[in-house]
Amino acid sequence: MIGITDIASYIPPASVSNLERAEAAGKSREFVENKIGFRRVARKAGDEETSDLCVRAFAALAAKRRVDKQAIDCVVVCTQNPDGRGLPHTSAVVHAKLGLPDGVAAFDISLGCSGFVYGLSIALAFMRANGLKQGLLFTADPYSKILDLDDYDTELIFGDAAAVTYLSEQPVYRMLKARFATNGRLRHSIQVKEDTGRLSMLGSNVFKFTMTAVPAQIEACLSDNGLAKDDIELFLFHQGSKFIVDNLGKKLGVPAEKAPFEARDLGNTVSSTIPLMLEERLVAGPTRIVITGFGVGLSWGTSVLERV
């Protein structure tokens, strides 16, 4: 059985204080801290590429455990902010920078905040279908590449980070059935504007979709897996903002301690928020964890991880 064996991450050392720039952003410190929730947002260095974030996440993995590069046979990078213009694909760049052998399947997945759930399902299914044994799923979507510095509705939210999820036949968590959904009619809610090349977000659309479609999907996914909310010890929601995480928990009737907000000093790191929270729970973590990602697309995905 292939599943999640380990997770490691890279968080750039530099960050920007949202509390210090709250006034300039026209927000109160209380609003920044208790509503948006991000006191700081991590920022990669200007010359750091997306592939560099992946390579540093891998270095963190290699520092934790022995990973035989010659045995890796699958590399997947989930990003919408690839190296250069995305050609060649960032996973090929990572492949080269890590010095992996030629017999490696490498491809990118273009998804935002739902990317980890999708990426995990795709990578595991691809590996199973093709008899692959050891895979690396990278999530690295540095939004600082596309943020509009004058748009505080996004500047105060998004942070840069990368995570690598090591998949093998010695897993600590296996993935149960997942649910995926899309509402492309609302794709303009989170987009890079053609004219400016900068990110634009309609917060009210994102909030409404998160409070309606996402809870329904979580309930349906639990039902698909023959589970009830009480069977779940932990709900790891994509860390869109504290306001979204808190309200999603309330909407589902899940107490705050079971649906934590843990990105206060990182920001919303897009497809990396869920693996960043999972990372510290791989040793002695709970039996079942719901993971839910939602955002760009609009796209949302939910699954359950079960301890092996």
Added chain:
Amino acid sequence: MFSKEDFRKAVIEGLKRARDVQEISIRDDENFSDIGLDSLDGMTLVLEVEAVLGIDLGEFDLRGANDINHFYEKARYVATKQEH
């Protein structure tokens, strides 16, 4: 189509839920921010009003509709457009 009075009741109920309080007092022309509603609470308010009235205002935000009077007018305009 909802009446102004039904809409007003829905807003009051929505404000109570958004602010997590038992009672709320607000005039029809009083700015929501004057009773402590911020932009994110405003998103909750719209959802709660939709839920109370059983309507879907689609892509709706409170910009330019920061009191009951203007919220009602904007919501009625959207609902009327949806009917046609």
